[in-house]
Amino acid sequence: MKKYLYTAITMALLATGCTNDEEFLDREPTNILTEEQVFSDPSVTLSVLANLYDRYYDFGWIQDWWTLSDFNIAFWSELGRYSAFQNSTYDYGAWGTWDYAYIREINLFIERCEPATELDEADKQRFLAEARFLRASYYFELVKRMGGVPLILEAQEYDFSGDASYLRQPRETEAAIYDFVISEAEAIKDMLPSNSGTKSRATKGAALAMEARAALYAGSIAKYGANTPQVSLPGNEVGIPVDKANGYYTKALNAAQQIINGEAGSYALYQKKPDLAENFASIFYDKIENPEVIFVEDYKLQSGKVHNFTIVNQPRFGAEEEEGGRINPSLQFVQSFETLDGVYQPLAATDGSGNPVYYENVGDIFEGRDARLSGTVILPGSSFKGRQVDIFAGYQMPDGSVVSGDSRGQQKEVGNLGNVQVVGFDGPIDGLEFTAQTGFYIRKFQDPKAGSGQRGVQSDVYQMRYRYAEVLLNAAEAAFELGNTSTAADYLNQVRSRAGITTPLTAGDVDFDRIAHERYVELAFEGLHFFDLKRWRIAHIVLDGVPVDENTVSDDIGSATRRETQPLAIWPYKVYEPGSANDGKFIYKTRKLSRVTGADRFQFGNYYSRIGDNVISNNPLIVRNPNQ
Amino acid sequence: MKKFKYSIALLGLLFITASCEKDNYDEPDSFLSGTIMYNGEPVRVGYNEVGFELWQPGFGLLTPIGVAIDQDGSYSARLYDGDYKLKFIPGQGPFRIPEVNAQQGDTILVNLRGDQQLDIEVEPYYMIRNVQFSQSGGTVSASCSLEQIITGDDERTIERITLYLNDGQFVSDNGDANVARGDADISDLSSVSVSLGVPQLNPPRDYVYARIGVKIAGVEDMLYSQVEELSL
Numbered sequence: 037m038k039k040y041l042y043t044a045i046t047m048a049l050l051a052t053g054c055t056n057d058e059e060f061l062d063r064e065p066t067n068i069l070t071e072e073q074v075f076s077d078p079s080v081t082l083s084v085l086a087n088l089y090d091r092y093y094d095f096g097w098i099q100d101w102w103t104l105s106d107f108n109i110a111f112w113s114e115l116g117r118y119s120a121f122q123n124s125t126y127d128y129g130a131w132g133t134w135d136y137a138y139i140r141e142i143n144l145f146i147e148r149c150e151p152a153t154e155l156d157e158a159d160k161q162r163f164l165a166e167a168r169f170l171r172a173s174y175y176f177e178l179v180k181r182m183g184g185v186p187l188i189l190e191a192q193e194y195d196f197s198g199d200a201s202y203l204r205q206p207r208e209t210e211a212a213i214y215d216f217v218i219s220e221a222e223a224i225k226d227m228l229p230s231n232s233g234t235k236s237r238a239t240k241g242a243a244l245a246m247e248a249r250a251a252l253y254a255g256s257i258a259k260y261g262a263n264t265p266q267v268s269l270p271g272n273e274v275g276i277p278v279d280k281a282n283g284y285y286t287k288a289l290n291a292a293q294q295i296i297n298g299e300a301g302s303y304a305l306y307q308k309k310p311d312l313a314e315n316f317a318s319i320f321y322d323k324i325e326n327p328e329v330i331f332v333e334d335y336k337l338q339s340g341k342v343h344n345f346t347i348v349n350q351p352r353f354g355a356e357e358e359e360g361g362r363i364n365p366s367l368q369f370v371q372s373f374e375t376l377d378g379v380y381q382p383l384a385a386t387d388g389s390g391n392p393v394y395y396e397n398v399g400d401i402f403e404g405r406d407a408r409l410s411g412t413v414i415l416p417g418s419s420f421k422g423r424q425v426d427i428f429a430g431y432q433m434p435d436g437s438v439v440s441g442d443s444r445g446q447q448k449e450v451g452n453l454g455n456v457q458v459v460g461f462d463g464p465i466d467g468l469e470f471t472a473q474t475g476f477y478i479r480k481f482q483d484p485k486a487g488s489g490q491r492g493v494q495s496d497v498y499q500m501r502y503r504y505a506e507v508l509l510n511a512a513e514a515a516f517e518l519g520n521t522s523t524a525a526d527y528l529n530q531v532r533s534r535a536g537i538t539t540p541l542t543a544g545d546v547d548f549d550r551i552a553h554e555r556y557v558e559l560a561f562e563g564l565h566f567f568d569l570k571r572w573r574i575a576h577i578v579l580d581g582v583p584v585d586e587n588t589v590s591d592d593i594g595s596a597t598r599r600e601t602q603p604l605a606i607w608p609y610k611v612y613e614p615g616s617a618n619d620g621k622f623i624y625k626t627r628k629l630s631r632v633t634g635a636d637r638f639q640f641g642n643y644y645s646r647i648g649d650n651v652i653s654n655n656p657l658i659v660r661n662p663n664q
Numbered sequence: 665m666k667k668f669k670y671s672i673a674l675l676g677l678l679f680i681t682a683s684c685e686k687d688n689y690d691e692p693d694s695f696l697s698g699t700i701m702y703n704g705e706p707v708r709v710g711y712n713e714v715g716f717e718l719w720q721p722g723f724g725l726l727t728p729i730g731v732a733i734d735q736d737g738s739y740s741a742r743l744y745d746g747d748y749k750l751k752f753i754p755g756q757g758p759f760r761i762p763e764v765n766a767q768q769g770d771t772i773l774v775n776l777r778g779d780q781q782l783d784i785e786v787e788p789y790y791m792i793r794n795v796q797f798s799q800s801g802g803t804v805s806a807s808c809s810l811e812q813i814i815t816g817d818d819e820r821t822i823e824r825i826t827l828y829l830n831d832g833q834f835v836s837d838n839g840d841a842n843v844a845r846g847d848a849d850i851s852d853l854s855s856v857s858v859s860l861g862v863p864q865l866n867p868p869r870d871y872v873y874a875r876i877g878v879k880i881a882g883v884e885d886m887l888y889s890q891v892e893e894l895s896l
Contacts, residue, residue, distance in 0.1 A: 641755070649725070663755035
């Protein structure tokens with residue numbers, strides 16, 4: 037009996053189990069989303085787009101602190117990085133990028149999003165415009181670093197025929213890539229929201245800011261490229277004909293003026309705080325109704341997306357972790373800030389006849405300068421997170437000798453003072469990492485929130501990509517190049533008065549050096565200085581491989597072509613001279629750090645990064661960049 | 665059992681020696697060496713500044729072999745026998761490379777079979793002549809004259825002439841690695857002289873190396889004289 041029962045059950049199972057074999061095996065995957073699923077729900081589409089946003093290329097990136105502070109604007113106070121100041125040349129491949137996989141994925145996104153029917157039309161247009169913005173941004177990055185590149189606007193498919201040569205594309209001209217960036221920005225600007233409250237997604241403001249910057253770069257390459265005929269290729273893959281310069285400058289000015297006139301939302305200079313230095317530093321961390329910020333990579337505490345910029349750069353003394361102090365701005369950078377009445381003035385360490393100048397307080401030598409100085413640099417005597425930094429190099433004895441130490445805050449016998457601290461807890465100590473070896477720390481991008489210097493918390497300061505002050509400076513430069521110096525002066529003065537400079541520039545004051553200087557001090561550490569050097573074709577002059585001379589370092593402060601091959605230091609010393617009026621005062625000495633032995637040399641072959649041999653082997657249509 | 669062990673060992677030995685034979689290529693054993701010359705005189709360049717590339721077609725993906733030119737203008741490379749194309753990197757070196765012929769351009773074809781001496785004729789913008797160094801009382805004096813080789817459309821002016829001193833034999837425009845440098849007055853190129861005090865050497869030495877470098881306007885790599893050892 038039982039046997040029959042089992043047989044019946046087995047039969048029944050087999051019969052029912054078999055009926056839907058096809059369906060049973062054909063399951064919806066649970067670990068991947070299909071194309072229709074992605075492009076039917078706006079939040080899923082957005083998360084695909086978020087991945088593309090995350091892969092945006094920044095030249096100077098807040099997560100890689102050294103990329104922000106290269107080219108001797110600062111010394112790197114970290115053992116493993118001294119070698120950057122001991123070699124002379126840059127590799128031809130340095131700064132290269134060739135990520136066509138990224139372009140392909142953006143192209144795929146556009147091709148798949150376009151036919152989507154389930155998405156709301158307004159959402160879809162915005163997504164498409166954002167993807168095109170990212171694609172144009174990356175082509176802009178490519179053209180800045182590599183020159184003209186193949187312009188691929190569709191996801192290429194390989195037919196598996198064994199011969200992929202039909203996919204090869206030659207390099208476009210440099211101008212063609214800039215034209216593409218500019219025309220894309222024009223095409224998408226009205227598809228994007230015109231909202232100054234959106235910072236981390238593309239907006240009309242971001243598109244116009246990109247257009248202004250791209251057109252300005254193209255214009256200056258056309259104009260100043262004439263000075264370096266060696267840096268060009270016969271097919272114009274590198275180099276833009278000089279007659280195109282004015283056309284680009286006009287486009288740059290127009291795009292910038294659309295932002296300035298409020299056509300893209302209410303952007304303005306950040307002017308919320310009465311202390312102008314604090315105000316300047318706040319641009320980068322104030323996330324509440326910040327009118328200056330146009331486009332950023334945003335970070336958020338307790339979300340996993342945080343960065344360690346404050347940890348690695350905070351003043352070492354009293355730091356929340358046992359590290360910090362890596363970026364040490366150079367003496368040349370610090371003294372390039374004008375006085376409040378707009379005069380270039382070297383730091384007065386000595387008077388006219390070479391005698392030291394005595395200062396009551398350690399920070400007095402920096403008094404009365406452009407507020408951006410203490411907004412960008414932590415100076416001796418200034419504070420961060422309510423704690424004063426302790427920077428002094430030693431005691432200057434009456435016989436000319438110096439008593440100093442080789443560990444932070446070391447104590448020694450000094451004259452009749454007994455055992456006293458002879459060097460600051462923040463240094464400077466030559467060769468001791470994390471101390472302020474040039475005498476300075478960086479303040480820009482440092483997060484004043486408690487915990488920002490802890491590895492378990494970290495910081496959420498913006499990675500700045502476009503901000504309003506740069507738009508003003510781009511407009512000023514374009515106007516200047518078009519001969520309209522009074523407009524240029526007006527834009528420059530807006531930026532300068534925010535920094536507390538009381539004497540406005542007149543139209544006659546504006547020259548190339550002024551424009552270059554204003555960009556140097558306002559946009560320092562934002563990854564833009566390098567491209568300024570390149571597009572003005574002055575990198576090989578500024579970085580000419582000749583060491584900086586301590587005696588002439590204070591000459592030509594406002595000159596754009598001033599030599600910048602090495603960062604120099606200036607150290608405060610306490611004077612020990614009992615009975616004298618100078619006792620306990622501070623003097624300053626300029627010095628060259630022992631770890632700085634190389635002098636950077638920028639070669640003609642560095643203007644455009646090397647395209648790898650693997651790329652050229654795969655695609656012989658690619659021509660090499662000049663001089664390499 | 666013993667036999668078995670023995671045969672295992674033998675098998676192992678066979679395996680090892682057999683794989684040796686299969687895996688290894690012969691090392692490259694041909695020297696290509698020579699000097700860059702102008703009319704039989706070497707053209708001296710900076711340390712590790714100027715070089716050329718050797719390309720060997722026919723092996724799939726192309727990657728050049730970089731060859732650096734030494735301070736005295738000589739070079740050498742140890743290579744496999746084969747057919748190479750020798751090409752200077754455009755725009756590098758204080759000289760022009762003469763065109764071989766219209767079709768070949770300035771590429772030099774090298775058919776390497778065993779050691780080969782190949783002096784490469786180049787055309788420098790200038791030649792440094794009558795170089796003389798002397799030392800007295802801790803001051804090094806140097807003099808030279810410059811002969812302009814390339815004239816006409818491609819001629820270049822002189823940006824600066826510098827005397828370098830170093831405590832090692834590598835004397836070039838290499839940042840603070842030199843112990844001293846001083847620019848000469850370049851108003852009269854037929855008679856250039858410059859003198860320079862020798863700074864305190866650390867550790868102390870009783871000799872110093874001197875060299876004159878010429879920076880030609882618009883040309884990146886400098887032209888140099890020979891390195892001279894001077895006793896102090």
